[in-house]
Amino acid sequence: MPPRDPASHDELRDAQGRVREPWQRFFELARADATELDRRVGMIAQQIHDDGVTHNVYGEDGSSPRPWSLELLPLLIQPADWAAIERGVVQRAALLNAMMADAYGAQRLLHEGLLPPALLFRHPGYLRPLYGVVPAEGLFLHIAAFDLARGPDGAWSVLSQRTQGPSGLGYVLHNRLNVSRLFPDAFRELRVQHIASSYRRLLDTVESLACEAAGGGSPRVALLTPGPYNETYFEHAYLARYLGLPLVEGGDLTMRDDRLFLKTVEGLEPVHGLLRRLDDDYCDPLELRPDSTLGVPGLLQAVRAGSVVMANALGSGFLESPGVQGFLPAICERLLGEPLAMATLPSWWCGEPAAWDAVRGQLDGKMLRSTFPRGVGRAADDPRGSAERDVRRARIAADPEAWTVQSELRLSQAPLWSDGACRPRPAMLRVYVIADGQGRWHALPGGMTRVATRLSSNVSMQQGGSSLDTWVMTDGAVDTFSMLREHLRVDDIAARRRPVASRTAENLFWLGRYTERSEQLLRLAKATLSLTDADSDAPAPVLEALSALAQRTGLAPQGVPSLTQSGHVFERAVLAALHDGQGAYSIAFNLQALSRTAGALRERLSPEHWRLIRALAEDFEQPFRAAGNGLPSIAQVMPALDRLGVQLAAITGAQTDRMTRDHGWRLLTVGRLLERLISVVGHLRSLLDGGALGSAAGIDLLLELFDSTITFRARYQRHEDLLALTDLLVLDEANPRAFACVLRRLRTEVGKLPGERGSIDALLALLPLQGAGITLDEIREMDDEQLRERLLLLADRLAEGAARLSDEIGQRYFAHAEGDGRVQRV
Secondary structure, X not given: OOOOOOOOOEOOEOOOOOEOHHHHHHHHHHXXXXXXXXXHHHHHHHHHHHHOOEEEEEEOOEEEEEEOXXXXXXXXXXXXXXXXXXXXXXXXXXXXXXXXXXXXXXXXHHHOOOOOHHHHHOOOOOOHHHOOOOOHHHOOOOEEEEEEEEOOOOOEEEEEEEOOOOOOHHHHHHHXXXXXXXXXXXXHHOOEOOOHHHHHHHHHHHHHHHOOOOOOOOOOEEEEOOOOOOOOHHHHHHHHHHHOOOEEOHHHEEEEOOEEEEEEOOEEEEOOEEEEOOOHHHOOOOOOOOOOOOOOOOHHHHHHHOOOEEEOOOOOHHHHOHHHHHHHHHHHHHHXXXXXXXXXXXXXXXXXXXHHHHHOOOOOOEEEEEOOOOOOOOOOOOOOOOOOHHHHHHHHHHOHHHEEEEEOOOOOEEEEEEOOEEEEEEEEEEEEEEEOOOOOEEEOXXXXXXXOOOOOOOOOHHHOOEEEEXXXXXXOOOOOOOOOOOOOOHHHHHHOOOOOEHHHHXXXXXXXXXXXXXXXXXXXXXXXXXXXXXXXXXXXXXXXXXXXXXHHHOOOOOOXXXXXXXXXXXXXXXXXXXXXXXXXXXXXXXXXXXXXXHHOOOXXXXXXXXXXXXXXXXXXXXXHHHOOOOOOOHHHHHHHHHHHHHHHHHHHHHHHHOOOOOHHHHHHHHHHHHHHHHHHHHHHHHHHHOOHHHOHHHHHHHHHHOOOHHHHHHHHOOOOOHHHHHHHHHHOOOOOOOHHHHHHHHHHHHHOOOOOHHHHHHHHOOOOOOOOOOOOOOXXXXXXXXHHHHHHHHHHHHHHHHHHHHHHHHHHHHOOEOOOOOEOOO
């Protein structure tokens, strides 16, 4: 272990270098030597990978998902320390809420000179359209987060505060579940306080305040997310699942008569509360940021009407400015009548001439921070390290209001376990405070501790930092609260039947389609590569039909020489196309699309289902990575295709047998069946049209594509004629890939979709009323050529019907439009 740094507070060791008493007990109760601790580090990494916990990092090339970083050892906080933290942050939450009430009400702080007008009116986080609007019970902040650090003297200070949509609660919960299970004895014997009641309190507060908007009934509350490309989307999905809330995006919501509605497959459902993870200015493109595609047009009107509870209320962004920090002591005395309980970083807002004069000659060793978000005024990155004092002074002089100078605080050192030893690293603690709706705030007993992975690096997760679980020890009783209520009412049961949002339904629909499409492409790829790899004497019509089918489905690029023209070139083209993620119909493209769609459904899929989908693309990549810049051989690719087939079968099983059969699942099933119908119809039409079914090789190929070889041979032995194929692949309602069976299942599931009987009948009318659209009696007197023509006509009709049905379902359940594009009435 490195020597203790005397200039920083050491969380592990005291001033004499001795391990602090709580840590001594922790390591005694951990019952693990260095080898075992190293093993547990690997267990955490594996669990994070299995759970798919990510933190998206944005760079010049866009978003790059990376695994969430969690260290093995927690941060231990003793009861006395926590009492001081709790007292300080609870007071801060009350103070910030009072400041919100004043800023959107009487504005006494401005009139009395306690808050400079520029910090309010110049800040884009102050929303003038909401002046005079008072939220339910006067509660503006339902949850607030405070970034704390312990200085060299051991005292805690507030570095910053987050009031718009504080992030991290989902990660806090996941961190706790993972670390506590690795040290169960230490967690129990050190009397670590549980955190579940804080999550329950947050949900209860929002629901109780939303009751009035719901007319006294059971309110519907949703969690608003920017979507899967947000850096913390994982925690949004994780938190929504834990709280039992629907996860919605702005596009899922719409306004009607000053009320907010969720677009669902059953129509519009009222929403009475939003727990949001979307910054203020993105929430309403009509009145706030016009280029936002993440918000709900007209949402501010619902806020003004009081028909929706926003947690937190819009318009708190100005409180996050570092320029406000220096004015908080006097504001606290004025609004709360008491001194500020927890120190803040010494701050000088340069828009105040006296403050700028006081710090002008003391910029060395201090941070220069933007008062306003980037793009407001002339604020930009602090040039320290690459520019001199004169450059900094010039920037401030050009626009003093845009800059705030703050003292630097040397962060305390928390222990990280790495490579068989404890290593001290700078740490910062984010603490969450939650309102109870009765005028009081409560600190979540824990939080998210962020640490630098190197001594001099930033603790920010975007800059490569890591996280610790935070254990708050108590001298009192350990809260054993569970999120599960002891008693449910009938109204609670009804309220907990989550509606299926239209976006969710659309993603499920395409999840089914991408799954089936990948399976169909896989079967075609195996058949094609098997045929090209063997010493095949397949006749030319079979090879030409297969070449055309491969190009039509995207398995081979357009224009490539066919199998009859150059088998080797065709083979290499297929191998290259398999891995082409840009090809709109390639296997790689569809696996990526499947993964993206599943990523937008994290709150709906089981961890096992999600892991299966994530593993598809990763495993399929292996033979292509091993080949380097070249192409793998067929012998190298075939095992990967076989493995992919097993994985897709497992995913199909999960979708079929391990998902709740609500309308979302039904649309997933409809999507899969539509894709299957389109595929098998296309396979039969291609081989019929190319004259490939006049030979045994063509029949074998068709049976392989329909996965029906065993059944056909058992039923018909050596009869290889078109009538036998028609019976098994078109008319047999027991064969899951026959037209008749797919259509029967489609009619069943479409018939159970929500909607008036007339609209459902209109959808069903796009399919044959029964069977496959032809019968044995109808084809009894036909010869092979007549039967071929009848099957081609049927294939065209079914392909057109399937395409129209897909479009109609999209309009009706996803876009909420009638056939002429008009928005449906509700």
